[in-house]
Amino acid sequence: MNQPLTMSAPSAEPFQCTPLPIGWLVEGYRIRHLVARGGFSFVYQAVNRSGEVFALKEYFPHGFVKREDREIEPTVLPDKEQAFWYGMKCFFEEGRTLAQIRHPNVIRVCDLLRAHETVYLVMAFEEGRNLQHYFHAKRGRVSEPFLRALALRLLSALRAVHAHRLLHLDLKPANVILRHDGQPVILDFGAARHGIAHELAWQRPMYTPGYAPPELVAGQHEAIGPWSDLYALGAILFAGMTGKPPPKAEERQECDTVPEQLQALADRYSESLRTLTETLLARDPLARPQSAYAVYKRLRDEGTVTLSARISDAAKEHIAAPGVDQADAPAPTSMTERTAAHSPAAAHQPAL
Ligand SMILES: Nc1ncnc2c1ncn2[C@@H]1O[C@H](COP(=O)(O)OP(=O)(O)O)[C@@H](O)[C@H]1O
């Protein structure tokens, strides 16, 4: 059985990996600046000929390719060709599937480009900050209304993703952008794979320790399913409450401190939220809820406030948080209004 790879980027980079130059034109999209440099990509902000702003994600797996100053095409390193091409295929398929999903909390993929011997994903550019920075700024004391609103939107997004027979498999705060109005948007389906479980058997999934469920870490492909993303959602809730991800799945096997860590938060979080988080973080996949919708219903039915009120709370908290960019932050409005403003297609989504 293939062993999964951890998600950590190669630490030392003996080869030069230069991003594309500012002003460079990629099939009609002009690079404005580099937004992020991940283990597998460069993300740029770019504008098209009409001046619309997009995020351009360039498939660039560091450690497999290099690019010197003034070069444009990445050069694949010796012996890495197979891995590079396989990764490119996954990247391309990820883009193709994502392009079919229209959901206000899932990144909108507008186009896929082949250029410079690699592939580019053209996405809506999401203003905001990533959830990891937000959690960091709050030092783990994220309020319960915020976490409930967040979970509801992420569950709604996961339901849409799973309905396309896609699993995220690397859901974590760093892969969620929090818009200024408090709406979360899931990105980075880089570890996503088509065709649940059985088609995974020949692949080597990648994961982030702490957020990855035991079945992914152990390479038990037949046990991977929508519930694996629900584990990651539990880990996000845990991180919001404690300021750090849960212990790695391997450590939990030896000595599981999750129940006692959650118990210690009894003065700040309701029993129902702590229990839900613990259930989502069940080590046994069968002990977890099996579908995003089941959890969504449970959370929704527990609530006494309306979803839009919760989102408004979340938005206020977000805007008031220390260090959060306040420029252009819209006044909180009802979720329906904001959603429609951001994504006209969202109006066609089945309401969860
Ligand atoms: N569509 C987007 N709009 C704005 N920022 C984005 C977008 N996509 C990615 N980013 C930024 O780039 C970072 C890395 O993107 P991600 O897709 O997670 O790539 P990686 O595979 O390198 O982790 C994100 O954390 C986010 O800050």
Ligand SMILES: [Mg+2]
């Ligand atoms: Mg990422």
